[in-house]
Amino acid sequence: xxxxxxxxxxxxxxxxxxxxxxxxxxxxxxxxxxxxxxxxxxxxxxxxxxxxxxxxxxxxxxxxxxxxxxxxxxxxxxxxxxxxxxxxxxxxxxxxxxxxxxxxxxxxxxxxxxxxxxxxxxxxxxxxxxxxxxxxxxxxxxxxxxxxxxxxxxxxxxxxxxxxxxxxxxxxxxxxxxxxxxxxxxxxxxxxxxxxxxxxxxxxxxxxxxxxxxxxxxxxxxxxxxxxxxxxxxxxxxxxxxxxxxxxxxxxxxxxxxxxxxxxxxxxxxxxxxxxxxxxxxxxxxxxxxxxxxxxxxxxxxxxxxxxxxxxxxxxxxxxxxxxxxxxxxxxxxxxxxxxxxxxxxxxxxxxxxxxxxxxxxxxxxxxxxxxxxxxxxxxxxxxxxxxxxxxxxxxxxxxxxxxxxxxxxxxxxxxxxxxxxxxxxxxxxxxxxxxxxxxxxxxxxxxxxxxxxxxxxxxxx
Amino acid sequence: xxxxxxxxxxxxxxxxxxxxxxxxxxxxxxxxxxxxxxxxxxxxxxxxxxxxxxxxxxxxxxxxxxxxxxxxxxxxxxxxxxxxxxxxxxxxxxxxxxxxxxxxx
Amino acid sequence: xxxxxxxxxxxxxxxxxxxxxxxxxxxxxxxxxxxxxxxxxxxxxxxxxxxxxxxxxxxxxxxxxxxxxxxxxxxxxxxxxxxxxxxxxxxxxxxxxxxxxxxxxxxxxxxxxxxxxxxxxxxxxxxxxxxxxxxxxxxxxxxxxxxxxxxxxxxxxxxxxxxxxxxxxxxxxxxxxxxxxxxxxxxxxxxxxxxxxxxxxxxxxxxxxxxxxxxxxxxxxxxxxxxxxxxxxxxxxxxxxxxxxxxxxxxxxxxxxxxxxxxxxxxxxxxxxxxxxxxxxxxxxxxxxxxxxxxxxxxxxxxxxxxxxxxxxxxxxxxxxxxxxxxxxxxxxxxxxxxxxxxxxxxxxxxxxxxxxxxxxxxxxxxx
Numbered sequence: 001x002x003x004x005x006x007x008x009x010x011x012x013x014x015x016x017x018x019x020x021x022x023x024x025x026x027x028x029x030x031x032x033x034x035x036x037x038x039x040x041x042x043x044x045x046x047x048x049x050x051x052x053x054x055x056x057x058x059x060x061x062x063x064x065x066x067x068x069x070x071x072x073x074x075x076x077x078x079x080x081x082x083x084x085x086x087x088x089x090x091x092x093x094x095x096x097x098x099x100x101x102x103x104x105x106x107x108x109x110x111x112x113x114x115x116x117x118x119x120x121x122x123x124x125x126x127x128x129x130x131x132x133x134x135x136x137x138x139x140x141x142x143x144x145x146x147x148x149x150x151x152x153x154x155x156x157x158x159x160x161x162x163x164x165x166x167x168x169x170x171x172x173x174x175x176x177x178x179x180x181x182x183x184x185x186x187x188x189x190x191x192x193x194x195x196x197x198x199x200x201x202x203x204x205x206x207x208x209x210x211x212x213x214x215x216x217x218x219x220x221x222x223x224x225x226x227x228x229x230x231x232x233x234x235x236x237x238x239x240x241x242x243x244x245x246x247x248x249x250x251x252x253x254x255x256x257x258x259x260x261x262x263x264x265x266x267x268x269x270x271x272x273x274x275x276x277x278x279x280x281x282x283x284x285x286x287x288x289x290x291x292x293x294x295x296x297x298x299x300x301x302x303x304x305x306x307x308x309x310x311x312x313x314x315x316x317x318x319x320x321x322x323x324x325x326x327x328x329x330x331x332x333x334x335x336x337x338x339x340x341x342x343x344x345x346x347x348x349x350x351x352x353x354x355x356x357x358x359x360x361x362x363x364x365x366x367x368x369x370x371x372x373x374x375x376x377x378x379x380x381x382x383x384x385x386x387x388x389x390x391x392x393x394x395x396x397x398x399x400x401x402x403x404x405x406x407x408x409x410x411x412x413x414x415x416x417x418x419x420x421x422x423x424x425x426x427x428x429x430x431x432x433x434x435x436x437x438x439x440x441x442x443x444x445x446x447x448x449x450x451x452x453x454x455x456x457x458x459x460x461x462x
Numbered sequence: 463x464x465x466x467x468x469x470x471x472x473x474x475x476x477x478x479x480x481x482x483x484x485x486x487x488x489x490x491x492x493x494x495x496x497x498x499x500x501x502x503x504x505x506x507x508x509x510x511x512x513x514x515x516x517x518x519x520x521x522x523x524x525x526x527x528x529x530x531x532x533x534x535x536x537x538x539x540x541x542x543x544x545x546x547x548x549x550x551x552x553x554x555x556x557x558x559x560x561x562x563x564x565x566x567x
Numbered sequence: 568x569x570x571x572x573x574x575x576x577x578x579x580x581x582x583x584x585x586x587x588x589x590x591x592x593x594x595x596x597x598x599x600x601x602x603x604x605x606x607x608x609x610x611x612x613x614x615x616x617x618x619x620x621x622x623x624x625x626x627x628x629x630x631x632x633x634x635x636x637x638x639x640x641x642x643x644x645x646x647x648x649x650x651x652x653x654x655x656x657x658x659x660x661x662x663x664x665x666x667x668x669x670x671x672x673x674x675x676x677x678x679x680x681x682x683x684x685x686x687x688x689x690x691x692x693x694x695x696x697x698x699x700x701x702x703x704x705x706x707x708x709x710x711x712x713x714x715x716x717x718x719x720x721x722x723x724x725x726x727x728x729x730x731x732x733x734x735x736x737x738x739x740x741x742x743x744x745x746x747x748x749x750x751x752x753x754x755x756x757x758x759x760x761x762x763x764x765x766x767x768x769x770x771x772x773x774x775x776x777x778x779x780x781x782x783x784x785x786x787x788x789x790x791x792x793x794x795x796x797x798x799x800x801x802x803x804x805x806x807x808x809x810x811x812x813x814x815x816x817x818x819x820x821x822x823x824x825x826x827x828x829x830x831x832x833x834x835x836x837x838x839x840x841x842x843x844x845x846x847x848x849x850x851x852x853x854x855x856x857x858x859x860x861x862x863x864x865x866x867x868x869x870x871x872x873x874x875x876x877x878x879x880x881x882x883x884x885x886x887x888x889x890x891x892x893x894x895x896x897x898x899x900x901x902x903x904x905x906x907x908x909x910x911x912x913x914x915x916x917x918x919x920x921x922x923x924x925x926x927x928x929x930x931x932x933x934x935x
Contacts, residue, residue, distance in 0.1 A: 121512025
């Protein structure tokens with residue numbers, strides 16, 4: 001939103017494409033009228049960003065799923081770079097937009113390290129629970145276990161309690177000392193610290209089991225989850241918690257499909273969530289006129305994201321000749337300065353969300369890793385035994401990553417498992433990026449056509 | 463599982479059965495609110511599945527909505543919506559027993 | 568220096584892997600190179616179609632033999648399974664022009680040994696209930712089918728290792744000096760014989776030997792749907808050859824036909840060509856209307872080599888003793904295992920049931 005607003009205010013022709021019905025992404029999701037109740041602090045920040053966007057003159061196309069990207073450097077060999085081409089569709093129709101530059105703000109999606117029973121209905125992500133609480137006013141369950149690691153854990157537990165729901169346990173991979181270690185950085189942003197303290201107070205006063213340094217051993221149930229078993233990380237007695245919902249999350253992973261598709265350089269940076277595009281100090285990727293901002297460029301938190309968006313817009317304006325270089329540099333410097341503290345705190349939060357390394361090692365052999373294709377850890381390990389050394393060969397050998405989620409749910413765990421055998425995440429690589437960026441209905445692409453309209457190329461020789 | 467002050471409902475059908483669900487929600491959230499968590503079975507192993515990410519990424523909530531395969535978390539409930547759970551995909555083991563060859567462990 | 572290997576094979580796709588396998592089983596010490604992981608180029612990303620109706624007439628006898636091999640891989644590939652499935656094949660015509668094309672092509676392929684009969688629309692729809700009833704005529708061949716091409720690498724790798732082939736994946740060969748001394752990523756290696764099996768890269772490989780062999784690079788697009796309920800039961804094509812359509816047992820439908828994407832031999836595949844993707848899926852949806860309800864999940868690109876006369880390059884490298892080449896079959900996956908088996912027999916000095924495709928003829932022509 002911030003990038004589009006900034007660019008439009010400087011006179012650029014801007015189109016903002018967003019999948020959701022109203023802009024806001026995950027953190028700054030708009031309240032749903034008649035549903036969400038009074039907007040919380042994030043929704044209010046989001047409302048300000050939305051108002052500015054509306055007033056800026058940028059064209060906002062909501063409910064548009066970008067399924068294909070082209071142009072830019074993706075041209076016939078030897079040809080000059082073309083305008084960026086973006087194909088976006090609803091369920092019914094698709095449209096193409098061309099532009100001189102492209103700013104990608106694809107955000108991040110949640111990482112959940114597989115454990116036994118994680119595929120049972122009623123098990124969902126912490127981000128999923130957040131969406132239910134913030135914009136759907138629906139509780140995850142009547143007796144919910146909240147588990148995983150990072151600030152989102154407390155936010156979701158407190159959020160459920162605030163909506164009158166029942167939390168039967170908070171199962172935190174981090175220990176109390178882990179939290180205390182991050183306190184100085186969190187203290188740099190008093191509102192955040194206050195919010196965290198508020199969450200903690202609510203959880204503590206509810207008197208529910210708060211299990212620090214514990215992991216989920218398994219989720220149990222036949223058709224839906226009805227209990228979880230938890231145990232201390234350091235070993236010890238397993239404890240059972242009856243529940244009808246389990247909300248679990250292990251951090252955020254930047255969504256890099258768009259920048260990968262354009263063959264921008266990427267680097268593996270665990271602290272920022274994994275593979276991230278290589279960017280200069282002004283959000284420029286290694287591909288001309290392609291920029292990235294927000295968590296999709298490396299997890300740095302919601303507060304830092306709008307500033308990064310503005311920096312990307314200013315860099316694009318300068319590169320397009322719509323703003324003087326000196327003016328742009330000055331404006332960028334101001335924002336870079338303003339961004340450093342929230343980015344530092346965001347980085348600390350990202351670090352807090354990283355699960356302990358051995359969580360991957362604990363994945364049982366018969367546990368599904370690729371949910372779409374039911375590929376287990378044992379099958380992945382066997383594929384390595386018989387010669388798969390990188391993610392794409394693993395895909396060929398097992399179908400892991402070939403399902404409709406396009407490797408988003410299994411990619412991290414699969415890559416970590418491979419990296420333990422092959423040596424590094426860099427060696428294992430990323431899934432090859434291809435269109436469509438999301439599954440796209442044929443009906444949206446086909447439109448009405450006559451057979452004669454189909455430009456059938458010259459037939460193969462006989 | 464819905465906020466206590468909520469009253470507005472929308473009437474839809476789920477597998478042919480009429481059902482009142484909270485208005486204004488995504489289909490996934492609305493079904494969850496009335497206790498429907500299992501939405502389909504995984505194609506290869508037939509395991510029970512339901513909405514997981516609520517944001518259009520995981521594809522676990524794909525069901526038939528008015529005859530079209532759609533992600534339930536991305537579609538808002540509307541009056542008269544017809545939902546069929548268990549999007550019909552064959553549960554055939556794609557890799558088969560003999561993929562690995564005699565030399566594989 | 569004594570050669571460490573009796574034969575070095577360069578390129579680990581269907582041609583290179585099958586040649587290496589049969590050479591090793593014939594008693595040779597074989598090393599197999601690929602600059603990437605094996606079976607990841609054309610051989611691993613093609614549509615896996617085992618059809619006579621898109622095979623060039625001259626190749627039909629080879630494709631028929633190869634069809635038998637694909638249908639029986641557990642027998643000769645150490646149990647390796649590529650999920651080969653026999654299905655009837657239909658090549659359909661929607662216009663009068665296509666009917667004429669269909670009749671001519673069916674005739675030529677029938678002469679070459681493919682059991683293709685021409686059938687009317689009613690019979691076509693009876694064989695393939697999912698077919699658009701506006702079809703005018705179809706070629707029907709009972710010998711057709713498909714594999715899951717991406718599984719082939721895994722199936723072959725175990726057999727290669729079991730046969731004692733030395734695998735050098737992720738190891739590019741940079742040039743070959745007489746002897747033969749192969750200068751590769753991992754160092755210099757000497758082999759008595761060399762087989763070039765590099766697909767579209769056969770042109771630069773031939774250049775190592777000073778042989779100028781123009782190879783045209785086709786950038787083929789493919790797209791696959793999510794899993795669907797059954798919508799078709801045959802392997803489908805159109806008379807022009809520009810559609811390949813099949814539904815796997817897992818429900819996914821694979822759409823191809825040689826529509827071109829963006830890329831070249833040096834850069835590799837770059838991007839899908841959006842208009843060609845649209846044309847391809849329109850053709851598919853016209854042929855099997857139920858596909859309109861599907862979601863597309865993935866597209867990809869593969870590089871296919873074509874010689875000046877669009878016939879294979881299989882035989883001795885002209886003027887160079889103990890150097891051989893195999894590739895650019897145009898539907899190489901379909902006929903590949905049999906062609907490669909023949910080449911291995913030739914190298915082992917055995918008698919061949921069918922002739923190879925001598926390279927000499929290609930050195931006097933220019934690619935169109």
